[in-house]
Amino acid sequence: MLDHCSISHKGGVVLWSRSFTPTAAEAVASPSSSPVNSLIREVLIEGRNAEEKYEKDGYAIRWTFVNELELIFVVAYQRILQLTYVEDLLSAIKALFVKLFEPFLTSFVASVHAVRNRAASAKASVMASQTWDFAKAFEGWDKVFDKVLRGLEDKAAQERKSKSRPIARVEEPSTPPSDDASTDPTVQSDAPLDEEAISRNVQALKNRLRGKGRRRGVGRLESGSGRDSHASDSDNTPSKKRAKTKTGRKWGDEAPTEADMATLDFSSDKPDTEGRSTAVDVKALVDEHSLGVRGQDGLYEVKDWEFSKDGDGSDSDFITRALQSQQGAKQPEKSGSMGALGSIFARLTGSKVLSDTDLLPVLDSMKQHLMKKNVAKEIADKICEGVGEGLVGKKVGGFQTINAIVRQALSTSLTQILTPNTSTDVLLSIRTKLSSPLPSTQQRLPYSIVFVGVNGVGKSTNLSKVCFWLIQNGFKVLIAACDTFRSGAVEQLRVHVRNLSMLKESSPNSKGGVELYERGYGKDAAGIAKEAISYAKDNDFDVVLIDTAGRMQDNEPLMRALAKLVATNNPDKIIFVGEALVGNEAVDQLSKFDRALRDFSSASGKGRGIDGMLVTKWDTVDDKVGAALSMTYVTGQPIIFVGCGQTYTDLRQLRVSNVVQALLND
Incomplete structure (x- = not known):
């Protein structure tokens, strides 16, 4: 059974929602504990929108997008439930909702964009939703949703019943017990065994194990006339006897002196020839080129890691190579003429609405590029899926537009993932704790x-x-x-x-x-x-x-x-x-x-x-x-x-x- 289902705009406007349990209704009503708000805050905003399932406070949450209309379809249910129809439900309601209300949705999205362009405040786009009567616009959707949900639940129930039906047991003909002691005792399927049959089976098993042990032992003993006997005889040869008397190895003509041992002593605090302790070379402990800088406030900050790229890897060269390849321009051939990412953009041409089929080879090349950069495979898969979900339904026209869209989508996704959601200023955290006021009776912890x-x-x-x-x-x-x-x-x-x-x-x-x-x-x-x-x-x-x-x-x-x-x-x-x-x-x-x-x-x-x-x-x-x-x-x-x-x-x-x-x- 579902707990919650909602359809929202990416700007934050909830177009339609339904809670099926009082607990889910209370959770959704509370912004801090709402599973949908947690999904948006912890997954979608941070660019982790390719996760198969998000779990929060006992809920499992699935979602899907309609990028051309900027819609998000969300379904939440209890994590312990194994609801096999959730993906089918999301696909069905997405297709039906767009088909039934596409004119209204197109007008709504256009108005939101118009408000955004006119107003600098993000609240303006949300306030624009107050002029739209969603209840009237989506009248009749509840009945459509209930019908789709009921059909999928009935189908899932029938599948569970068919799987739980008992399978007729086919009894195999029993094999009569064998009197051969060298074979395993046979056990009939369900027939009870009397004491005589049990003792006979046990004795047969003992005889078999004893026979195996005897054969292994006899094999070793009787091999004296073969290779083993020759090996034992060869042990008594004079050469073998001489080899057994092992002498100690000599590393030099004489034992090392104290002076020799001193030359092998590389400890930094050993005394020198005059009895003074040798000091550590302080300059060897720091690298002058790696020293940080001190700001105007006197704080010492470590340097930033800076990536210095070669000329062939610059953004302009990268785009130029891809563009020239798309237009059929001739270039001097060299190994990997377009790079891993450069070949991505050469696959897409023309003015069209991007689909999954168009993006499949592009995303595969993108994934291979990220894996070459040492990104874990499953992370590369999820990032590329997220980029693909954001591009499906986008209208592009011409190669340069495609180039900008795909590259910008990947760059945006990587930036969202890498941007920290907590402060990285450890100095600020330390100073805040050390300077915070405390009661006179309490001692400050480090x-x-x-x-x-x-x-x-x-x-x-x-x-x-x-x-x-x-x-x-x-x-x-x-x-x-x-x-x-x-x-x-x-x-x-x-x-x-x-x-x-x-x-x-x-x-x-x-x-x-x-x-x-x-x-x-x-x-x-x-x-x-x-x-x-x-x-x-x-x-x-x-x-x-x-x-x-x-x-x-x-x-x-x-x-x-x-x-x-x-x-x-x-x-x-x-x-x-x-x-x-x-x-x-x-x-x-x-x-x-x-x-x-x-x-x-x-x-x-x-x-x-x-x-x-x-x-x-x-x-x-x-x-x-x-x-x-x-x-x-x-x-x-x-x-x-x-x-x-x-x-x-x-x-x-x-x-x-x-x-x-x-x-x-x-």
């Missing part, structure tokens, strides 16, 4: 950030880069070593803290400081994090960076332990650290981390999820930045930083326009 991710992606290294950025902005940072499993994890952070302390001393602009809080190995990570936050609160630290052990996304016990750390300490930010080199794997890792944290960090299943991402090894992918698109698409959360080198200054911020430019680069 700002806490947890870094999570799979093994080997660079959590500890990039945590130290974030720490360097915070120190440059004058914050006092405490690093909590909560990776109590991996050997060397605590020592690695200790080296980072030592290096960062030396950088602070050598930098006159650095006012902050850094310390390490560690309790060794084999301890409870959640307890160590809690102790670290308490220590930071008592010692006036501003920020606590919590390093966690890497774990695979399918390891439920380890994911529960991570969720326990989150639930116990309630950090201000949960940052997922992932690699830029992975495609489909990034989607699997991020989605399972986010789902596990939400499920296991709260008894109600509505716990904390991922708040942002930090993508490492960004300098290894060039323009194949699809991992950023895949990660943002999965959670809707922003990429806060990307790591692009081996020094503490190799941290970058992402701009949406730069990522879109790299994805569209041919």
Whole structure:
């Protein structure tokens, strides 16, 4: 049974709606909890309009578009119900509604566009709907809808009945029991066995197993006259006896001296020939070309990642090549003469209304291009489906119009997906928390950030880069070593803290400081994090960076332990650290981390999820930045930083326009 069905204009005007249950009517009436409003806010506005089904608060929601009339048809029902006729219902009511009321809908859409062109306010288009009497215009639609719905429900009920009918059982003729002990005992279909038959079958099975074991053993014993016997005899040859007396290997003529061992000691804190400790080269820890900039307010900001494209990949060259190919102009042949996206626009010509058939080869080429950019396959499929849904029904005239429409549609879709719906200004969040007023009896908690991710992606290294950025902005940072499993994890952070302390001393602009809080190995990570936050609160630290052990996304016990750390300490930010080199794997890792944290960090299943991402090894992918698109698409959360080198200054911020430019680069 359906809960809700509605027909709306993309501008926000509801043309017709029907709620079938009181609960659904209350949900739709409440803007904050309405499943339709959630669909528009979390899916359609963010460009995720190619999802097969959207689920929210126990509802499953399906939808479809009529682009030429800017209509959205939405159906909502209980998620636990398996309604097989929903897609057929959407297709039927879409076709009938447009066929019955197309003149009225065309006039309405034209008036909305006219109001939009005249007024700068977005409310004007909504206010224009007050002059239209939808109840009178769509009179009789309720009866048509009820008839279509009743027919589909009856059809689905008949299909369920036909599937549930019992199938006549055909009994196979029983086989008489065999007396051969070497065969399996036969069991008749339904006939009860007496004690004698049961004992006979058991004995036959024992004899068979015993016979197999005896044959295997006899085979090995009787092979003494063959190859095995020769092998055993050969063991007694003098050559074999000499080989058994193994002597120790010698790596040199004599044992290494203390001087030789000293030359092999590459530790940075070893004493020199005069007994003084060798200092770490501070200049090697930073890259002058990667240093951020300080604004007028004195804040240190990391650099933006900028995509520098070659001349052959520029937008003008891209469009020119596609246009020349369409007009049959001759060009010098070279490998991949039009690129992956360039060949898309050469497929469409003429003035017509675009259909699914026209767009199918175009969308396929577009999907292949995105996958070459390291976008996960399922994400590329959904993005292309969303672009296609937005183009079906559009009127185009001439190649240049098609070029502009298709390219703009893809660019708009990528921009909507990558645009964050939450703030990426971590400095603002930290300063807001540290400056917010508190009661005199309450002590201020430090700002806490947890870094999570799979093994080997660079959590500890990039945590130290974030720490360097915070120190440059004058914050006092405490690093909590909560990776109590991996050997060397605590020592690695200790080296980072030592290096960062030396950088602070050598930098006159650095006012902050850094310390390490560690309790060794084999301890409870959640307890160590809690102790670290308490220590930071008592010692006036501003920020606590919590390093966690890497774990695979399918390891439920380890994911529960991570969720326990989150639930116990309630950090201000949960940052997922992932690699830029992975495609489909990034989607699997991020989605399972986010789902596990939400499920296991709260008894109600509505716990904390991922708040942002930090993508490492960004300098290894060039323009194949699809991992950023895949990660943002999965959670809707922003990429806060990307790591692009081996020094503490190799941290970058992402701009949406730069990522879109790299994805569209041919």
